[in-house]
Amino acid sequence: MKKVLFVLTVLFAFSGFAQNDSKRMDHFNLEKNVAIQGYDPVAYFKQGKAVKGKKEITALHEGVVYYFSMPVNKDYFLKNSSKFEPQYGGWCAFAMGDSNEKVSINPETFKIKNGKLYLFYNAFFNNTLKSWNQNESGLMMKADVNWNKIVN
Incomplete structure (x- = not known):
């Protein structure tokens, strides 16, 4: 009986990890x-x-x-790993803070702030890093709240 409980516990633990991985990938x-x-x-x-x-x-x-x-x-x-992963799942930091949207990025448009990597949309004469820099602290707080709502 103990072996069966152990096996079931291990299976549930691994299924939890798989669900977390799947959620992150989503x-x-x-x-x-x-x-x-x-x-x-x-x-x-x-x-x-x-x-x-x-x-x-x-x-x-x-x-x-x-x-x-x-x-x-x-x-x-x-x-x-957590030190180097981009913030907000690699979506545009400005868009996450400004409008709670998942917007693609230009990987060459980035900023390191407080030891964290932020990525930004930059195409068609629209470099969102410039907009981010105009209200960084406010946008960062909003983006943090918005991202937590998405992943939790």
């Missing part, structure tokens, strides 16, 4: 399960710029695939 800005359009999340912090990752250097974190430009960046990521 809300993250992904293309074929890959985050940030294949850009290296660590490069934003370590190199100060957007760098395209390589399909050969990948890591899976809670259902989301990340590409890296070099193995050392993958190692950094695996040691502290």
